[in-house]
Ligand code: SF4
């Protein structure tokens with residue numbers, strides 16, 4: 001497809017899974033063949049109904065599908081603006097066949113040539129010594145039809161090593177509208193999400209970089225399947241179309257229509273190096289196979305699996321989350337719907353464990369009850385995570401059998417919410433009488449069990465602010481060596497008057513919090529980290545020189561929702577912070593995002609003042 005059309009709604013139709021143009025650089029492995037024209041016609045109409053304007057017939061090798069000319073005619077008749085074919089071109093050596101395709105309404109052909117040299121071509125395709133000649137004859141046949149646009153894909157593989165410039169020069173004479181340098185796909189999704197070794201990519205990269213300045217003379221060069229930053233000043237030529245212009249994918253063997261980038265975008269991981277990167281919108285990030293080759297090791301960042309399903313133990317007053325108006329707490333605790341795809345989980349775990357030692361498993365704080373949780377934990381450990389932390393209310397931890405089963409699966413610890421330093425404060429926030437006492441019993445059992453770590457988080461609220469120092473003291477006494485994460489209250493809903501009212505009712509002002517924490521002796525006897533607080537406030541709360549905020553600003557997140565679908569959000573979490581007047585000249589400004597806009601609306605700038613180093 002012509003990259004100029006990259007914003008056109010498109011569909012890639014995999015007519016057949018038969019080998020041919022299918023190779024490991026494809027990011028969307030084929031599944032099975034379309035049964036016939038009837039199935040295809042139905043699919044085409046459905047795609048038109050969705051507003052798709054560009055249809056690409058792909059495979060496997062689409063010319064091996066017996067009804068390709070009829071398929072092109074059907075697509076043309078259905079009113080698609082562009083009907084395109086991605087092929088090895090060998091079948092097009094048959095002039096009558098090519099003429100039939102063009103007559104049927106073919107608008108564009110994208111040829112895949114692993115090499116321009118017969119032996120290398122034969123070696124890469126396993127198609128025999130005459131194969132390159134056939135493919136070139138097919139290309140010439142298409143050239144006879146001047147109105148059919150031509151594109152070229154050159155897989156950046158060993159067959160092209162040291163020969164790229166010569167190949168581009170050779171093909172430059174065929175008048176392609178674009179020449180795509182396609183790098184290897186980072187995962188083999190057909191093999192259950194197995195990570196590919198990307199050593200070849202990095203071995204060939206210097207040669208590509210050296211050749212790039214001269215390649216432009218021979219045509220419009222595009223790169224696919226690579227991170228723009230790896231191409232340095234040529235980063236702009238990267239298209240990564242599967243990521244930046246996804247469209248839909250229709251696979252044969254069921255004509256299932258799925259979002260095209262599902263697999264590809266799911267597996268990229270944005271590292272701290274990606275923060276503020278100008279290419280981020282069209283780049284999925286790094287993959288597990290990249291980790292060993294990235295020159296500057298990325299700073300550790302966080303990975304999380306979010307099991308957004310089922311009900312919630314608590315009915316917290318500050319939380320407004322609901323499903324179709326029903327608060328999570330009111331949902332049936334026995335009903336779960338999600339069934340994560342194990343192949344994609346494996347790929348996600350393998351990818352993110354290359355960048356992070358710990359996997360957090362989030363959810364609605366009943367993650368310990370999620371069906372199949374033991375298998376998920378085991379899979380995460382098998383895929384390389386050194387630690388797996390389950391975020392749960394902790395209400396069921398007194399059950400020693402449960403602890404033993406989770407530890408056996410590979411769990412290394414829990415992260416437990418405690419919303420106040422006293423039973424009254426915690427139970428009032430959770431609206432769950434007796435919950436504090438149950439968590440304490442669970443902590444006793446956990447201490448006796450001895451093999452699983454407990455860490456904690458809390459949210460600073462108006463109603464619990466005065467009791468938070470008592471929480472620090474309580475955990476120091478009961479769980480020495482644990483960590484407490486102190487979160488700023490924030491809203492993850494789109495702003496509206498109701499949300500703003502709820503925010504104002506809950507968020508405490510910094511002065512009150514600082515005054516409450518003043519009674520604690522510094523340095524604190526417990527590791528306390530703040531999240532989303534301005535650094536100057538965090539410093540006065542914790543009494544350390546410049547406590548870092550612990551929340552990772554970029555992390556790999558896989559959300560498993562109630563419909564069983566898996567979504568990937570590569571989040572560069574921002575919480576609407578900004579610097580204020582008081583920040584002028586603050587030496588911490590480069591490390592501090594400032595104050596949340598919502599907080600400023602409620603409490604203003606009081607309590608913000610530049611830090612002194
Ligand atoms: S987003 Fe990250 S991986 Fe992608 S180009 Fe930028 S720095 Fe590289």
Ligand code: SF4
Nearest residue numbers: 534536583586592609
């Ligand atoms: S004065 Fe501003 S920049 Fe400095 S630590 Fe406080 S909020 Fe951050």
